[in-house]
Amino acid sequence: MPYAGNADRIGNVQLAPPESVGYTLSSFLTSITPADPEDAAYLWRVLQSRRVQAAITEATSGSTGLKNIAVSWLRVLEVPWPPRSGRAAIAEGLRAHEDEIRGAVSARLTLSRLRESLLDRLLSGAVRLPERYDRFLPGVERELAPV
DSSP states (O other), rough: OOEEOOTTTTTOOOOOOGGGGGGGOOOOBBBOOOOOGGGHHHHHHHSSSSHHHHHHHHEEEEEESEEOOHHHHHHHHHOOOHHHHHHHHHHHHHHHHHHHHHHHHHHHHHHHHHHHHHHHHHHHHHSOOGGGGGGTTTTTOOOOOOO
């Protein structure tokens, strides 16, 4: 979590990979380590939430060029703490949604590339559409022959 800098970036949260625990990553980070490593994913999601991010940004102080969030403020930040099964379910559910979003974004990019390629070929004249396809155009008044 950044400790100093642009107020909109203070509070950005990143879940460090397990192999990085114990190492210094940057002088502008604050490490928040749950007592149980199993709670890291849930805590990460809570700290990423719009409500918490807005509260962190609101709590920053200092000059425009170098704003800070006080560690003492972070220490008293109230974090909802449902039972273990609830924390795990929330973290897993959000991870699953994130996977679905990544899949949808990937599919959209693939379809966009396909569209671009098809349009390029159609507009260049490399591919010509048969006249029978005109039946799909709005306002075309032709007798439609069976395909």
